[in-house]
Amino acid sequence: MTTRGFTGRRQPPETTDRIPPGQSLTDDFPVLSAGPTPRIRTDDWSFTLKVGPKPVIKWTWAEFNALPQTKFTRDIHCVTAWSKLDTRWQGVLIDDVLAEAGIEPPTEFTLAHSYDGYSTNVPAKDLLGGKAMIATHYDGKPLVPDHGGPARLLVPHLYFWKSAKWINGLQFTTRDEPGFWELRGYHTYGDPWREQRYTGD
C-alpha cells in the first residue's frame, strides 16, 4: 500500500515510488561543493588504490581509461532533498578496478579521497556487485569540472555526498573511518530510503 507523495507536481505513481522520503524531484543538476572547483588536467590526473597506508597500484588517465567501460542509468538523491531520476553515467566499475589490480576486497571498509582534500567512507560491499563506479562521463559527455571531472566516485544508492568528486584514490581501511561530512554530523552510512541524513538518524 503506497500513498502518492507530495512532490509539488503530479507524478505518475511509478515515479513517486522512486523518490525517497523527504526528497523532491529536480530536472536541473545542482552543483554542491564544500570549496572551489579544482581544475585537474588529465595529464596530471592519477588514481591510486591503497590498502591501509600501502599503495597497491596507480593508474594514469590513459591507463585508467583503458580499463573496461560500463554505462549505467541511475536515480541520485542529495541530502539537501533533491532527487534526479535516470541519470546516465559511464566509467569503470569498482569491481573492474579491483579485478585489474588483482585483489579481492582486503577489508570491509573504504575511504574515497579527492583532489580538494574531501573524503568519504563507504563499506566495501556497497562498492561491489555493479553498484558503484569511477565515472568519467555524464549524459554521454566527459564529466565537467563542477560535477567532479575528470572523474568522480558514483555510489547512487547512497546519498550523493558519498559520490566523491575529483577522486584520486580509494583506500581500504580496517575500521569504518568517517570522511569530510561524516566528521561534520552526516550519517556514517547514508541510505536515502531510511533517511539516514545525520548522525543518529
Ligand SMILES: Nc1nc2c(c(=O)[nH]1)N[C@H]1C(S)=C(S)[C@@H](COP(=O)(O)O)O[C@H]1N2
Ligand atoms: N571532492 C568532493 N566531492 C564531493 C563534494 C565535495 O565538496 N568535494 N560534495 C559532495 C556533496 S555534499 C554532494 S551533494 C555531491 C554533489 O555533486 P554535484 O555537484 O555533481 O551535484 O558531491 C559530493 N562530492
Ligand SMILES: [Mo]
Ligand atoms: Mo550534498
